[in-house]
Amino acid sequence: MTQYQAFRVELKDRVAHVAIHRPEKINAMNAAFWDEIVDIFRWVDETDEARVVVLSGDGQHFSAGIDLQLLAQAATQLGDDVGRNADRLRRQILKLQASFNAVDECCKPVIAAIQGYCLGGAIDLIAACDMRYCTLDAQFSIKEIDMGMAADVGTLQRLPRIIGDGMMRELAYTGRMVDGREAQAIGLVNRTYADRGELTDAVQALASEIAAKSPIAIRGTKQMIRYMRDHRVDDGLEYIATWNAAMLQSADLKVAMAAHMSKQKPDFAD
Incomplete structure (x- = not known):
């Protein structure tokens, strides 16, 4: 199986385990992340043995969102012409959107298992999954508003269908933190679990049950x-x-x- 820089991937008992593997960087989404996730979910689509995906993050946190170094790098590529800058940024945003579209469009169910931080771009990612489960101490935030920008990789488009328009607006306008208990109450996650071990066991059991179906x-x-x-x-x-x-x-x-x-x-x- 292909070795990835930003992910750890394993196929076992018809379940594809896809883990963001940058724990030392709070699983921040670097350049390799955005390219590799497309390749991984293409592999899932094309591999008949893989019947369901469990998406997680290694270490204490699911993901802190987009790597700020990636944003800084994009800023250095801008020139003096506003039109050309806009065209360059638009193409970059569409490329990032395609990475999470690959998750949304995967023909196999994708289950997100979330612990710790799930911030900014990580919300875009889990919104593209079929189902979400988390630990009680998980922390969710649409963090983009605090960076002076609107979320642009899927949160504002997919989240209203998950938690409703009004609640999505509240979280998008304020950027406030939501813990696991509230996440379940508003429908962002299906269930919460006391700790990482219980979460992993429950999600694995669910994935195995789905994998046994036609x-x-x-x-x-x-x-x-x-x-x-x-x-x-x-x-x-x-x-x-x-x-x-x-x-x-x-x-x-x-x-x-x-x-x-x-x-x-x-x-x-x-």
Whole structure:
């Protein structure tokens, strides 16, 4: 498996474990991070054995967000022409957005396991995941407002669909910290756990449960959920009818029915 500078990646029992691996830098997102995450999630998409992803951060914290050195480097590349500066910055922002779009568009479910700091760009990242779980002492903040900028890599676009428009505005305008308990109360995370060990065990159990399901059914379910985020109900019904016209012919349906009738656990092909 490819060795990465900013990540530690492992595939075990059909679960891809993707960990941000810069604990000495609070898992800040450096230049390598943004390039490698695209490559990692392309690999997940193309690897049939990988049925679900657990995304975490090594060390005491999930991530402190974008590496400030990366921002400083971008500032040094600006010249005197406003138009050319704007074009250069726009292309850079779109490239960063594509990194988290790769997570959002992954055809496998992505589960975020969060402890410690989850700040700035890390909020953009977890908003692109399917589900989020954290420790009680986790700390969340849309930190960009305190840096004199608007979040531009997905938080303001995805978070309203997760926690609602009003709460998103409150957090985006103030940049205040939200702990694990409040994160669960507002729907940012599904559940909280006392410590890192409990979090890891619970997320692994959930990932294993999902990995045991029909990969065809899981893929179709995620695709329909993503599609409905931006479409009307009648569009979604038409799409699922067309999708399932093909997918209901999968052998997985027969395997599931046979297992149900015999009260056995089904074993689906990758």
